[in-house]
Structure formats: C-alpha cells, structure tokens
Amino acid sequence: MALFSSLTPVFIAIICVLIGVIMKKTNGEKEKRDTKSKHPSRPWVDEDLKDGTDHPLEEEEGEEEWQGLEENVAHVPFTGERYSEAEMIKRSQTFYELLNKRRSVRFLSDEPVPREVIDNVIRTAGTSPSGAHTEPWTFVVVQDPNLKHKIREIVEEEEEINYKKRMGDRWVNDLKRLRTNWIKEYLDTAPYLILIFKQVYGRLPNGKKKTHYYNEISVSIACGILLAALQNAGLYTVTSTPLNCGPQLRVLLQRPANEKLLLLLPVGYPKKDATVPALTRKPLEDIMVVM
Numbered sequence: 001m002a003l004f005s006s007l008t009p010v011f012i013a014i015i016c017v018l019i020g021v022i023m024k025k026t027n028g029e030k031e032k033r034d035t036k037s038k039h040p041s042r043p044w045v046d047e048d049l050k051d052g053t054d055h056p057l058e059e060e061e062g063e064e065e066w067q068g069l070e071e072n073v074a075h076v077p078f079t080g081e082r083y084s085e086a087e088m089i090k091r092s093q094t095f096y097e098l099l100n101k102r103r104s105v106r107f108l109s110d111e112p113v114p115r116e117v118i119d120n121v122i123r124t125a126g127t128s129p130s131g132a133h134t135e136p137w138t139f140v141v142v143q144d145p146n147l148k149h150k151i152r153e154i155v156e157e158e159e160e161i162n163y164k165k166r167m168g169d170r171w172v173n174d175l176k177r178l179r180t181n182w183i184k185e186y187l188d189t190a191p192y193l194i195l196i197f198k199q200v201y202g203r204l205p206n207g208k209k210k211t212h213y214y215n216e217i218s219v220s221i222a223c224g225i226l227l228a229a230l231q232n233a234g235l236y237t238v239t240s241t242p243l244n245c246g247p248q249l250r251v252l253l254q255r256p257a258n259e260k261l262l263l264l265l266p267v268g269y270p271k272k273d274a275t276v277p278a279l280t281r282k283p284l285e286d287i288m289v290v291m
Contacts, residue, residue, distance in 0.1 A: 099228060100281070105236040106180070107274035108190040108266055113235060115143075118192055118267070121229035128222035131213030136199040137222050140253050143192050150252060151195075152187035155242045155264075159184070179277070186238065190266035194237075195249065196223055197259035209258075216262065223263050230267060240264040 083091065122139045130136060142148055159181075187193060198219040202210035212218075223239075230237055242249070246261035 099231055102227065102231045103236070103276045104238040105270050105274055105276060106186055106238050107271045108186045108236065108268040109271045110189045110191060111269050113191045113268055117233050117235070118194075121226060121233055121235075122194070124229040125222045125226035128218065128225050130218035130222075131215070134199075134202065134210075134212045134215070134218070136202070136212035136215040137219045138197040138199060138255065138259055139226075140195040140197065140255065141192055142195065142253075145188070147252075148190075148193055149188055151193060151249060151264075152184055154248045154252065155184055155187060155240075155245050158242065158245045158248075161244075184240075186266040189271075190237075190268040192267045194226070194265040194267055195253065195261060196226070196263040196265070197250075197255055198262045199258055200260055201258050203258075219262055226265070230265075234269075235267055236270050237265040237267050240266070 118141060122141070125139065126135070126137070128137075142151065196219060198215045199212055200215055201212050204210045227237070227239070240263065242261070242264055249261055249264075250257075250259060
C-alpha cells in the first residue's frame with residue numbers, strides 16, 4: 001500500500017499529460033478544419049495559371065530524348081543599332097512618355113480597327129525571347145460578334161462566382177475603388193479580343209511531348225511586348241485574367257489540351273465618354289535599387 005501510495009502522484013501526472021496531449025491534438029485538428037472551412041487556401045488560384053515548368057513530363061521521364069531543336073544552329077554576324085548618348089537619352093525618354101500614357105481602359109468603342117494593325121502587334125509580340133527558343137505561345141484573335149458574346153457569357157458566369165465566393169472579401173474590397181465587377185461589356189463592344197494561350201508542352205514529330213521551358217515566363221514577356229505594341233499603335237486594352245474560364249474557353253475556341261489560357265485582351269479605341277481611375281505610379285526611387 002505504501003508503494004502504491006507513493007506511485008499515485010506519478011500515475012496522476014502521467015494521466016494528466018496524456019489527457020493534455022490528446023486534447024491538444026483534438027483542438028489542433030478542429031482548428032485546421034475550421035480554418036479550411038472558413039478560409040480556403042488561395043481560393044483564387046486557377047489551374048491554367050500554374051506554371052508546369054518544374055514538373056517533368058510523364059511520358060519523357062528517364063532517358064533524355066531529342067527535343068526537335070536543330071543541333072547545329074548557324075550563327076551569323078550581328079551588329080546592333082548604336083546611338084549617341086544624347087540620342088539614347090532622347091529615345092528612352094520618348095518611349096517612357098509613350099508607355100506612361102498606357103492605361104487599363106474598360107470602356108471600349110465598337111469602332112473598327114484595321115486588321116493589319118492587329119497582325120503587326122502580334123508579330124511584334126512574337127519577337128519575344130523564350131526558353132530554348134520554343135516560342136510557347138498562341139494568340140487567338142476573335143472578331144466574330146457571336147463568338148465574342150459566347151466568351152462574355154462564359155466569363156461573366158465564372159466571374160460572378162469569383163466575386164461572390166472564390167476571391168474573398170479582401171480582394172473584392174480592394175477592387176471596389178477601381179469600380180470593377182463581373183459585368184464585362186467590353187467583351188462585346190471591343191472590335192477584337194486577343195486570347196493568349198501558353199503552350200505547356202509541344203509535340204515532337206514522333207508524337208511524344210516536347211518540353212517548353214519556362215513557358216509561363218516566356219508568354220508573360222510576350223504579353224508585355226504586346227501591350228507596348230498596342231500602345232504604340234494607339235490602341236487600348238485592359239489586362240483580363242478570367243479565372244476558372246480557361247477550360248470552357250479552350251473548348252469554345254477549339255484549342256488543344258496543351259494550351260492553357262493566360263490572358264484575355266479586349267482591344268480597340270476608348271469610348272468618347274470613357275473614364276479611368278485617377279491612379280499614380282511609384283516614383284523611380286521606389287522601384288529601382290542601384291548597387
């Protein structure tokens with residue numbers, strides 16, 4: 001009895017510790033469930049916007065295979081344009097002033113735009129650098145009114161869900177000052193819609209998958225060049241990323257499974273009564289660090 005009495009406090013301590021561990025684990029699991037139910041992890045992520053560059057292609061695991069690129073690409077002499085310092089400063093300032101006028105315009109006119117201009121700005125975007133020169137982009141130009149309206153229906157249906165359920169209160173509140181919502185009239189009125197798809201992989205002559213290195217970064221650079229080309233031509237757009245619309249739009253536009261929608265640009269002239277938010281850009285000292 002004396003031995004039992006002396007061990008009783010030890011047993012009680014052990015039992016208390018076990019109960020504490022069990023309760024802590026139970027509470028932790030409950031908190032995780034509550035967090036999951038209240039705050040979904042990154043609910044705005046679109047599967048099409050994920051970059052698969054770092055993921056090896058399933059069909060090509062193992063031995064490295066020929067990627068369809070020429071083994072011996074001829075190198076030719078290159079001489080770039082060379083300007084005086086004064087001319088360089090002038091040109092860089094002029095180009096900055098041009099691009100500084102670029103604004104996201106959501107009120108676009110249905111006034112026709114020459115098709116040749118669209119061809120030229122997309123040619124310009126096609127000069128973009130890309131990983132191993134795979135050029136992993138497809139620019140789909142839509143001008144048919146019925147097709148544009150179908151695109152609008154798909155986008156607005158998904159965007160309403162995004163605003164009400166997926167994006168979360170913080171994102172929706174941040175957009176209120178820009179007066180944006182899920183109604184996208186410009187998808188009907190703009191004379192052209194340009195949908196930019198990234199090719200997450202290509203196809204070799206033997207039908208096997210061909211790696212497209214840094215496909216999302218490459219296509220994003222091309223999109224930046226396209227925006228500059230549009231501004232240079234006097235055309236306007238708004239960069240639209242229609243979340244969770246990619247699969248439906250890919251089927252509608254009959255694009256293959258290796259293409260994922262990255263960006264949708266309505267392109268045209270601003271309406272006469274168009275407005276834009278009175279925004280300012282960060283000064284140079286806030287965006288540049290000189291070491």
